[in-house]
Amino acid sequence: MPLFRPIHHTFAPHVNAGYVLRTLALLLKPWKWREGPERETLRAALARQYDADVSLFASGREALVALFRSLKSPDHAEVIVQAYTCVVVPNAMLAAGMHPVYADVEAETLNLDPADVERRLTPRTRAVICQHTFGIPADTHKLRALCDRYGLLLIEDCAHILPDDQGPATIGKDGDFLLLSFGRDKAISGITGGAILSRRPAVSVQLRAEEGAATALSLFRIKRLLLYPLVYAVARPLYGIGLGKALLILARAIGALVPILTSAEKNGTMSPTLHTLPNACAALALAELHRLKAINDHRRRLTALYLTETYKLQATGYRLSIPKAVHPDLPLQKFPLFVKDAERIRRALKQKNIHLQDGWSGCVICPPGSAMEHECYVPGSDPAAEAAAGQILSLPTHPTMTEKLASELVRELSGILDRQKK
Numbered sequence: 001m002p003l004f005r006p007i008h009h010t011f012a013p014h015v016n017a018g019y020v021l022r023t024l025a026l027l028l029k030p031w032k033w034r035e036g037p038e039r040e041t042l043r044a045a046l047a048r049q050y051d052a053d054v055s056l057f058a059s060g061r062e063a064l065v066a067l068f069r070s071l072k073s074p075d076h077a078e079v080i081v082q083a084y085t086c087v088v089v090p091n092a093m094l095a096a097g098m099h100p101v102y103a104d105v106e107a108e109t110l111n112l113d114p115a116d117v118e119r120r121l122t123p124r125t126r127a128v129i130c131q132h133t134f135g136i137p138a139d140t141h142k143l144r145a146l147c148d149r150y151g152l153l154l155i156e157d158c159a160h161i162l163p164d165d166q167g168p169a170t171i172g173k174d175g176d177f178l179l180l181s182f183g184r185d186k187a188i189s190g191i192t193g194g195a196i197l198s199r200r201p202a203v204s205v206q207l208r209a210e211e212g213a214a215t216a217l218s219l220f221r222i223k224r225l226l227l228y229p230l231v232y233a234v235a236r237p238l239y240g241i242g243l244g245k246a247l248l249i250l251a252r253a254i255g256a257l258v259p260i261l262t263s264a265e266k267n268g269t270m271s272p273t274l275h276t277l278p279n280a281c282a283a284l285a286l287a288e289l290h291r292l293k294a295i296n297d298h299r300r301r302l303t304a305l306y307l308t309e310t311y312k313l314q315a316t317g318y319r320l321s322i323p324k325a326v327h328p329d330l331p332l333q334k335f336p337l338f339v340k341d342a343e344r345i346r347r348a349l350k351q352k353n354i355h356l357q358d359g360w361s362g363c364v365i366c367p368p369g370s371a372m373e374h375e376c377y378v379p380g381s382d383p384a385a386e387a388a389a390g391q392i393l394s395l396p397t398h399p400t401m402t403e404k405l406a407s408e409l410v411r412e413l414s415g416i417l418d419r420q421k422k
């Protein structure tokens, strides 16, 4: 029997009743959509919390373009980035005239392998961007030391995790710059939005100029963004009976929803035009920042639950593993498992109204189908990333995923693994 309530990664994962009410209140005040005090309140709160100058843009990818342009590097300067990343990250480098160079990941962290970073350095290398994949901390101490030795800038991509006062303590401490995303499934969500937190005053000046020159999104686009939580709040409970999917297809067809990734972006191009963070999205992100500890504590509880359940499954002979760096105190954005035949398991779970396709499986430049050659990735060059991407099965930890649903997911998963054993 399929579950009545879907388990998912991407169906408006942050949208609970409070989020819907906040969005409805904003929809009724179109004069606050573009401009308003919340954007400055968000800026001040982030500056205080992470001790940096803050520039805000309409998405994380745009914030990255602004940063890369602000570095004023020679054309085709190189940035080391990990294989197993989102296509919008190398796109942003290319849009700013820089060149992505991929380094491999460590299977136990899914993050940059510092030794491989060192092997990929050239005289053109300008910066290293490290991703805290799914909330697992990258080894920023080693990367900081390496960057200092070679005179490079260190950018921490915090799209998947924002630390709170319980940690993880190393995240956000060593970077010259931090990238934040307020996208729909990120650490906190404003539906869209992004920030660069800068600790280099000269670059902060350039970033401010980029933000000053950015244009506002149209009111029509902001309205479409604000419809997203409402459309999903209606469609989600109807997903098990097919009506939810029909509603989403209809909403997309009539242009009521803004796609997260355009086909041009998937093919490796990104517009260099930057946009300001709409005040409405800043207001939603600010409300989530105020709840960061509660959101992270929820993620910690689910991380601990999945970890315990995985150990039990391992003890009874199931063949599945976890990256070694995962521990119960991490507020993971999603919980990574390595299994045999991950794609087949995802397909079987889909029959049960469990949707674990999150765009981060079967690809090193994610989502699957992104134009690797355009992104300068040479297949075979990062074997650990390719192996991890092939075996990964991620379990949701987002704010609307309950502990009860997590236990149901583990039960369904062990049923499928049982059949695999036979």
Ligand SMILES: Cc1ncc(COP(=O)(O)O)c(C=O)c1O
Binding pocket: 059, 060, 061, 062, 085, 086, 088, 089, 131, 157, 159, 160, 180, 181, 182, 183, 193, 194
């Ligand atoms: C690791 C990583 N960095 C940066 C981004 C960019 O964020 P945004 O969607 O806000 O452009 C994303 C997501 O798309 C991501 O997964």
